[in-house]
Amino acid sequence: AQTVxxxxxxxxxxxxxxxxxxxxxxxxxxNYYLFWYKQPPSRQMILxxxxxxxxxxxxxxxxxxxxxxxxxxxxxxxxxxxQLGDTAMYFCAFMKPFxxxxxxxxxxxxxxxxx
Amino acid sequence: xxxxxxxxxxxxxxxxxxxxxxxxxDMNHEYMSWYRQDPxxxxxxxxxxxGAGITDQGEVPNGYNVSRSTTEDFPLRLLSAAPSQTSVYxxxxxxxxxxxxxxxxxxxxxxxxxx
Numbered sequence: 001a002q003t004v005x006x007x008x009x010x011x012x013x014x015x016x017x018x019x020x021x022x023x024x025x026x027x028x029x030x031n032y033y034l035f036w037y038k039q040p041p042s043r044q045m046i047l048x049x050x051x052x053x054x055x056x057x058x059x060x061x062x063x064x065x066x067x068x069x070x071x072x073x074x075x076x077x078x079x080x081x082x083q084l085g086d087t088a089m090y091f092c093a094f095m096k097p098f099x100x101x102x103x104x105x106x107x108x109x110x111x112x113x114x115x
Numbered sequence: 116x117x118x119x120x121x122x123x124x125x126x127x128x129x130x131x132x133x134x135x136x137x138x139x140x141d142m143n144h145e146y147m148s149w150y151r152q153d154p155x156x157x158x159x160x161x162x163x164x165x166g167a168g169i170t171d172q173g174e175v176p177n178g179y180n181v182s183r184s185t186t187e188d189f190p191l192r193l194l195s196a197a198p199s200q201t202s203v204y205x206x207x208x209x210x211x212x213x214x215x216x217x218x219x220x221x222x223x224x225x226x227x228x229x230x
Contacts, residue, residue, distance in 0.1 A: 004157075009155075033212060035218060042223075043203065043223065043224045044221065044223060044224075045158075045205065045207075045221035047218045047219075050216065050218055091157055091158065093158075095212060097212075097213045098213060100146060100148075100163045100164075100165045100171060101146045101148065101163065101165075101209050101211070101212050101219060102148070102160055102163060102173060103148075103150075103158070103160065103207075103219065104160075104174075105150075105157035105158040105159070106157055107155055107156060107157045108157055
């Protein structure tokens, strides 16, 4: 099984500030996919951003961007201009290709945005 | 589209009882998966399916059975519930993620308590 590590169980940020959530993973594969999911108190899993390992360019999605360091096996999520609605659990996930879309999740980071 | 639906939303069982968690999707997705979410452990894959009639085990399959007789439905069966199966269960579906820029879509979850 793949290992995905999120070393920050809890974080907080002031509204309108920037915060970075860290994620590292362990794999011997050269091609794979990485995801960040958001889980608000409603429990719904919502995709934040996706990155393909073969792409050197870091993915961005509005206020969300990643810093993908393939050699270091690091995939951090940066949230700019934090909003109260960003308060949620954030999960990093890894997927090997051609394995039936099996996801391996980290243990999550609970983010609180402070007004 | 209703997306991914799960029933029931909540369930309490006694040790040794059996039950089936229902999952359905109306997006014509080939791939479907079941995950369980436990505090401090993220989501872990129980079983997955790459199409009707094809299922396989994930990371934590013991105590669970699945079948996939149609594209739309992917029920999860607990044959003899144990307290260790107390968890929140998520069903997910998707197209092949190697050939699209899409992701897995998750249902709203079922909170199961085994006494």
